[in-house]
Amino acid sequence: MKKLIVGLGNEYCGNDALGIIIARELKKSMADWDLKTGAFSGINILEEIEGYDWVVVVDSLYRPDLPDGEVIELKIEDFAGVKSFSYMHSLNFASAIELGRHLEFKLPEKINIFGITINKKGDIGQEIEESLKVKTKAIAQDIIKRIKN
Numbered sequence: 001m002k003k004l005i006v007g008l009g010n011e012y013c014g015n016d017a018l019g020i021i022i023a024r025e026l027k028k029s030m031a032d033w034d035l036k037t038g039a040f041s042g043i044n045i046l047e048e049i050e051g052y053d054w055v056v057v058v059d060s061l062y063r064p065d066l067p068d069g070e071v072i073e074l075k076i077e078d079f080a081g082v083k084s085f086s087y088m089h090s091l092n093f094a095s096a097i098e099l100g101r102h103l104e105f106k107l108p109e110k111i112n113i114f115g116i117t118i119n120k121k122g123d124i125g126q127e128i129e130e131s132l133k134v135k136t137k138a139i140a141q142d143i144i145k146r147i148k149n
Contacts, residue, residue, distance in 0.1 A: 004052040004108075005030065006045075007037040008059035014122015015068075015129060019059035022116060025140035026058070045093065046100040046107070054110040056147060061115030069135040071142045074113040114143050 007023025010016045020037040027035045033056075036048050049055045061072060076094045093113075100107050116139055120129065 001053045002051060003030075003033040003054045004049060004056070005033050005035050006040070006048060006055060006057045007035070008040060008057065009037075010039050011037075013124050014126035015118040015120055015132060016060055016122055017128050018116050018118060018132060021128065021133075021136055022058045022114075022139055022143070025136050026056070026143060029140065029144055043096050043099065045096055046105055049108055049111075050100070050105050052108045055108045055112070056143070057111065057113045058143065059113075059115055060118045060121075062119075062121055063115075063117040064119045066117045066119075068117060068119050068129070068132055069139055070117040071139060071146070072115045072117065073146060074115055076111060076113070078113075112147055114146075 005023045005026050007020040009019040011020055023035060023037055027033065034052075038048075040048050063070075063072075076097055078094075097107060097111075118132070122128070
């Protein structure tokens with residue numbers, strides 16, 4: 001079984017790097033999983049996950065109403081919205097998966113999506129906040145427990 005961890009975000013944009021940092025932390029405990037990180041969007045995500053059986057996606061989730069560092073498990077359906085195929089890079093995650101299946105891409109049977117709450121997005125050149133840095137191991141362990149259940 002081919003398994004992949006995908007860490008989404010921008011390493012040079014403050015708290016937006018959290019998905020990448022957590023994905024790297026997960027990889028330490030999940031040695032038999034492949035790892036890909038970056039600012040994948042729209043149809044580009046299909047190229048990254050094609051051929052895998054199980055994918056875990058981790059990204060920061062801007063939720064100023066919640067404390068920093070909470071793990072929220074999402075479903076593909078949570079990303080459903082207006083479908084616009086006029087610009088393929090702006091497809092939402094659900095639409096990209098739907099399109100990939102329609103085009104008969106070999107997409108994963110199992111996809112786990114985790115959003116890690118952040119109160120502040122960050123600007124280019126900023127580092128992730130220290131309050132989030134200290135939580136990365138605990139966040140990764142929480143995700144591992146959830147995917148093993």
